[in-house]
Amino acid sequence: MSLTTLTDRVVVITGAGSGIGRALSLRAARHGALLALSDWDAEGLAETVRQVEAVGAKVRHDVVDVSDRSAVRDWAAGVTEELGRVNLVVNNAGVTATGDFADLTYDDLEWIVGINFWGVVHGSKEFLPHLIASGDGALVNVSSLFGLVSVPGQSAYNATKYAVRGLTEAIREEMLVGGHPVTVTCVHPGGIRTGISRNGRKAAGLDGSAIDALFEKKLAKMSPDRAAGIILDGALSGKARVLVGLDAHVVHHFAKLAGSRYQDVVARVTSRMPLR
DSSP: OOOOOOTTOEEEESSTTSHHHHHHHHHHHHTTOEEEEEESOHHHHHHHHHHHHHTTOOEEEEEOOTTOHHHHHHHHHHHHHHHSOOOEEEEOOOOOEESOGGGSOHHHHHHHIIIIIIHHHHHHHHHHHHHHHHSSEEEEEEOOGGGTSOOTTOHHHHHHHHHHHHHHHHHHHHHHHHTOSEEEEEEEEOSBSSSTTTTSEEOTTOOHHHHHHHIIIIIOOBOHHHHHHHHHHHHHTTOSEEEESHHHHHHHHHHHHHGGGHHHHHHHHHTTOOOO
16 A cells, blocks of 8 residues: 555654744644654744644654664654554755865764764664554655755755665665555755755855855745645655756756756856855
8 A cells, every 4th residue: 555645644754843844744734644743953843833733733742863863763663652653754854064065074064964864864764664564654755956966065965965865766666676565755855945044054254144045035936835735745646756846847857958067057157156
């Protein structure tokens, strides 16, 4: 069986304290899901919980750092013990580290890899047995448009999001080979109106305000709610890949047509952006 409804299903969402994670939580709540939510930001998570409880949803919530393997392991065990099963997991938590590779510190690199890559590894690894046991499981890992194309100034983010894509596609193949009742979806959002830029790190010497303004005013076109709807529709349809936003579709297909030459075009375009 594959997951076709959220009603009375247990839905696990990381990064639920804001942005796409909060929007996913609200949409799932309105569809009658039982929620297990986490975020490292206790205040943001509390606000999400308040909003989903206002629509009548049952919710378990835990402050969890997804880069912490033991914390995710304990969370998964607690969710399963309390709610009895897990039907859908959305590994959504993510951060940015903006700056040329030469200017990023090892601390920046370890931080973003811990959350964006290891966070998805931990969530997938700890919940996958429960998804299989559910009989109608779905695993959704959020990559990015930058998991399909690369851009200067986002080397670390690109690396983690390409890694999420590779991991997720391989897990999907393994579920098919093993005949397991779990669909696996990799999500590639374009610009979504969230606080990811404001909450991310920037290399020394960069104009953080200019970077945030560019993202929020020029690049982030889609609302988190609309993005959440596309993601959940894709998960319930069992799609292998979900592109979110016109920009994601346009840039992805341009890169496919241009081949590796897309990198030259991207370099010329971004060189005109006054971010320093």
